[in-house]
Structure formats: structure tokens, C-alpha cells
Amino acid sequence: MKLNNEKREIVFSTEMFVRQKLENDGSGHDWWHIYRVRNLALKIAETEGGDSFTVEMAALLHDIDDWKITGNSEQNQVKNWLNKLGTDEETSGNILEIIEQVSFKGAGVETIPSTPEAKIVQDADRLDAIGAIGIARTFAFGGSKGRLIYNPDIKPENHVDFEAYKKNNGPTINHFYEKLLLLKDRLNTVTARRIAEKRHQFMESFLEEFFREWHENREN
Numbered sequence: 060m061k062l063n064n065e066k067r068e069i070v071f072s073t074e075m076f077v078r079q080k081l082e083n084d085g086s087g088h089d090w091w092h093i094y095r096v097r098n099l100a101l102k103i104a105e106t107e108g109g110d111s112f113t114v115e116m117a118a119l120l121h122d123i124d125d126w127k128i129t130g131n132s133e134q135n136q137v138k139n140w141l142n143k144l145g146t147d148e149e150t151s152g153n154i155l156e157i158i159e160q161v162s163f164k165g166a167g168v169e170t171i172p173s174t175p176e177a178k179i180v181q182d183a184d185r186l187d188a189i190g191a192i193g194i195a196r197t198f199a200f201g202g203s204k205g206r207l208i209y210n211p212d213i214k215p216e217n218h219v220d221f222e223a224y225k226k227n228n229g230p231t232i233n234h235f236y237e238k239l240l241l242l243k244d245r246l247n248t249v250t251a252r253r254i255a256e257k258r259h260q261f262m263e264s265f266l267e268e269f270f271r272e273w274h275e276n277r278e279n
């Protein structure tokens with residue numbers, strides 16, 4: 060679907076807004092994460108359908124108000140930005156709803172998006188959480204929060220609600236078992252599932268090698 064000039068302007072200024080906001084993020088949620096998610100989302104939308112303007116806007120704005128970046132404070136930055144742009148109520152509502160539905164909220168929490176656009180953006184965000192890039196982002200996030208790489212005494216947890224997931228302070232390796240390895244079976248679209256296969260395999264190989272080295276010269 061071709062964007063008209065007005066929509067193109069809106070996307071462009073949103074890109075500038077997000078770029079400037081997340082330029083210096085060191086937690087794996089920097090501008091380039093947004094850039095990759097936007098491109099993946101548009102690629103998925105090409106085969107799966109969905110309104111490409113809504114998909115692109117939601118992908119660009121999906122992490123702006125996220126609790127992992129802003130802390131836990133109440134945030135309305137996306138809403139304010141859309142107001143400033145003057146997007147109509149229905150479009151703004153759709154974009155805000157997608158963003159609300161995208162985020163992972165714990166292994167035990169079902170989060171199935173309600174619209175094709177939300178399914179696509181969630182899949183794109185999840186694809187960027189796995190594979191080689193996912194591994195890099197996860198350790199960047201862990202480092203930014205002062206987490207250990209691994210501690211054999213702390214076991215992964217199955218978080219039954221969002222509050223428990225948010226409180227989690229475990230070592231970064233545990234995040235693979237608490238979230239990353241679960242993602243391939245929680246994707247919404249066939250296109251994303253196909254892209255996920257290689258990425259998932261790569262994480263499995265990484266973990267196998269990590270533990271092989273870990274146990275190489277010791278008993279635990």
C-alpha cells in the first residue's frame with residue numbers, strides 16, 4: 060500500500076522524534092532496535108496484510124513509553140506525540156492499542172494481540188529479541204541493569220504475572236529460559252515463524268556452547 064504525502068511526513072517526523080529520544084539508550088532499546096523492528100514489521104505486513112501506515116507508526120513508537128526504559132512511572136509520551144501530529148482519533152487509538160498489546164509480560168501471561176497490525180508489530184519486536192541480535196541485546200540490557208551474566212545457584216522462573224516479571228532481577232542467562240526460547244512458539248504469523256527458525260537454532264547453539272565452556276574445567 061502506498062503512503063500519501065501527508066502520511067509520509069508523519070512517519071518521517073515520528074522517525075526523527077524516536078531517533079532523538081532513543082539515540083543514547085544502552086539497554087538494547089536504542090534507535091537501531093526500532094529501525095529493525097519497523098523494517099521487519101513492514102516486511103511481514105507485505106505478506107500478511109494489515110494497514111502499513113498503522114504498522115509503521117506503532118513499530119516506530121512501540122518502546123517510547125515502555126516500563127523497561129522509562130522506569131515504572133506513568134507515561135503518555137506517545138499519546139502526546141500523536142496529539143501534536145494531529146492524527147485522527149481512530150488512527151491514534153489503533154496505534155496506542157497496538158503498543159499496549161506488544162510487550163512481553165511474563166512466561167505465564169497470555170498476550171495475544173487482537174488486530175492483524177498488532178500481531179505483526181508484536182512478531183517483529185519478538186524477532187529482534189532472538190537470534191544473534193537478540194543475544195547481543197539481552198546482554199546489553201543485563202549489563203545496563205548491573206545483572207550477572209550467569210549464576211548457577213539462581214534458577215530461571217516461570218513468571219505468572221506481569222508484576223512478578225517486572226520485579227525479576229535474575230542473571231541474564233535466565234532470561235533465555237524465561238522468555239527468549241519461548242518466543243518461537245508464541246509468534247502470530249507464518250512469515251515471522253519462518254524467520255524465527257534460524258534465529259532460535261542459533262540461540263540453542265549459543266547456550267550449548269556457553270554451558271560446555273562453563274563446565275569444561277569445573278564440577279558445577
Ligand code: ADP
Nearest residue numbers: 087125161162163184188196197200201231234
Ligand atoms: P518486550 O517489551 O516484548 O520485552 P522489547 O523490545 O522491550 O520487547 O525488548 C525486550 C528485550 O530487552 C529482551 O529481548 C532482552 O533483550 C531485554 N530484556 C528485557 N528484560 C530482560 C531481562 N530481565 N534480562 C535480560 N534482558 C532483558
Ligand code: NI
Nearest residue numbers: 096121122184
Ligand atoms: Ni522493542
